[in-house]
Amino acid sequence: MLYRQLENLYGLDEEEREVIDNKLTESTDLIFNHFSRVKNKYFSSDCGAILDPLNSTQYCILLYKLSKMVHQKQLADKLYLLNKVLNSCDIYHGIDLPQFFLPEHPVGTVLGRAKYSDYFVFQQNCTVGGNRGIYPTIGSHVWMFANTSIIGNCQIGSNVYVAAGTQIKDENIPDNSLVFGSSPNLIIKQRTTDYFEKRSPFRL
Structure with missing residues (x-):
């Protein structure tokens, strides 16, 4: 085929x-x-x-x-x-996705030259890209839900869920976070590591 x-x-x-x-x-x-x-x-x-x-x-x-x-x-x-x-x-083959990643219905998604970590999940209409030549660094166990973007000088921690419709630009997100809204007015809610382990689509 x-x-x-x-x-x-x-x-x-x-x-x-x-x-x-x-x-x-x-x-x-x-x-x-x-x-x-x-x-x-x-x-x-x-x-x-x-x-x-x-x-x-x-x-x-x-x-x-x-x-x-x-x-x-x-x-x-x-x-x-x-x-x-x-x-x-x-x-593009020029970007380096991690060993373990999961595209869930990834229609409309564009992934740029960020630094990605294992257990990265992305859904439809997600964008990862640069701003003024600077690209994000994305930690492990990050899940981009539908219609989200991570742009520019961002340090995204591990165990981060980017809620549907969220737009992150030139901001840092701590570990163990749920993120909502649009930069510079993001809402960040902390959760335990156990919260993310239970919801992971991967066998860990």
Whole structure:
């Protein structure tokens, strides 16, 4: 399926097919380890992790990881563009997402060159970007709910939920926080670490 999609949209030569073959083989353990951490019932069964190319979330993750692994810019660009076409999200291979991340219905999401940490979750219409050339640093276990943005010189702590519709620009958010509103008038509510552990979509 992947080869047909790439061939039909962008063209694919034999050398590129061979590169993808090799990287798919290399990435199997990596992908299954990733999926085994996700609590979603479509990611695993009693027999272990599941890779279903008809699951758009899984396919989004696979295409991004492949685009990072191929080390050939033209082929990486094709995989990036295919992900953009199929899933309507902009996750360029030049950005470094963490080992474990989860796109939940990521239509309309654009992720820029921030520093990301493990267990990052993003939903639809999320934006991470720069302001005057400065990009955010995002801690672990950060969840961007729908229609949120983190822009510019932001230090986002670990265990932070960015509530739907929240816009953060050039502000710091402490660990263990729920964030609401828009900069510079954000509302920050503190919660315990246990609060976030119970609600995490990952097996920790």
